[in-house]
Amino acid sequence: MNLNAKTEYACLAMLELAQHYATGEPVQHRLIAERHGIPAQFLVQILHQLKRAGLVNSTRGACGGYQLTQPPQEVTLAELLDVVEGSTDSTTSAANASPLAPVLLEVCAELTAVQRERLEAITLADLLDRAAVEADPMWYI
Template identity: 90%
Template sequence: MNLSAKTEYACLAMLELAQHHASGEPVQLRLIAERHGIPAQFLVQILQQLKRAGLVNSTRGASGGYQLAQSPQEVTLADLLEVVEGSSDCTSSAANASPLAPVLLEVCAELTAIQRQRLEAITLADLLDRAAVEADPMWYI
């Protein structure tokens, strides 16, 4: 699975919002862009798309910014990827030309279902937990 720059930026922005979710304060776009090296103009477009999908809320004004619309425990990677990338249905250009093409489509559909199932099991909270463990490894003596 390859993540586009847009998808990676969307995930990073959502993780930043998840980190600040408990404070109840909106996070400024400038902060997200600077902290993660995301071009601000591109980030605006991504956050607007996430807002239209109901994953984030925005607040205008000097103390405004963006917030998650739901808790980090409720937002899955599947939710996020579906908004940013759309559906990942299997297609084949050889479907009409070859009698063997349907079996390839069947396997592709199975893999897509497995991937979707795994992405539905990973929340933003899970990713934050993983990031905390990796940032502060335990040393055993």
């Protein structure tokens, strides 16, 4: 699975918001952009898309910014990817003329189902836990 820049930036922004969820304070888009090397104008567009989808709220003003609408434990990667990339239904191609095409399409459908199931099982909180483990390796003596 390859993530395009927009999807990667959306995931990074959501993870940043997830890190700040417990504080209840909004996070300014400039902070997210600087911290993760995301072009600020592009990030604003992404955050607006996430807001329209109901994944984030925004607050105006000097102390404003963005916040998750749900706890990080309730937001899955599948939800996020659906918003940013749209639904990815597999379509058939000209190969349908072949009598072997249905077998190939069946395997592709199985792979898509497994991928979707896995994405539905991973939450923002899970990713933050993984990031914490990678950031703080354990040393054994």
